Amino acid sequence: MTGLIDIPVMDEQGSYIVIGPGEHDLQVPLGVVELNAGLYSFIVGIRNATTNITLCRHQGLQPFRVHADRVAWTKFVRTGVSKVLGPKATTVQ
Numbered sequence: 001m002t003g004l005i006d007i008p009v010m011d012e013q014g015s016y017i018v019i020g021p022g023e024h025d026l027q028v029p030l031g032v033v034e035l036n037a038g039l040y041s042f043i044v045g046i047r048n049a050t051t052n053i054t055l056c057r058h059q060g061l062q063p064f065r066v067h068a069d070r071v072a073w074t075k076f077v078r079t080g081v082s083k084v085l086g087p088k089a090t091t092v093q
Contacts, residue, residue: 003043004035004040004075004076005033007028007030009026009028016049018049034076034077034078035066035075035076035077036066036068036071036072036074036075036076036077037066037067037068037070037071038065038066038075039063039064039065040063040064040065040066041059041060041061041062041063041064042059042061042062043057043058043059043060043061044057044058044059044061045057045058
């Protein structure tokens with residue numbers, strides 16, 4: 001399972017949140033994630049704040065499905081307003 005987006009858990013000053021032992025509830029703002037139709041889930045990893053060693057990693061958490069009326073060939077779909085600049089001039093030889 002490959003991760004698509006890394007969303008670090010940070011405080012208002014932009015520093016990583018340090019949490020001690022035990023169970024904790026976190027609210028992590030995901031923002032807009034432009035996913036293609038498909039099945040996705042979350043991966044959560046915890047690192048030691050001092051050594052940066054990964055202490056645990058869990059994948060396949062809270063699976064969810066994205067539905068769409070069209071399917072693209074990529075994982076991300078970003079739509080926007082495009083502008084047709086007109087046909088290119090051709091050179092007659």
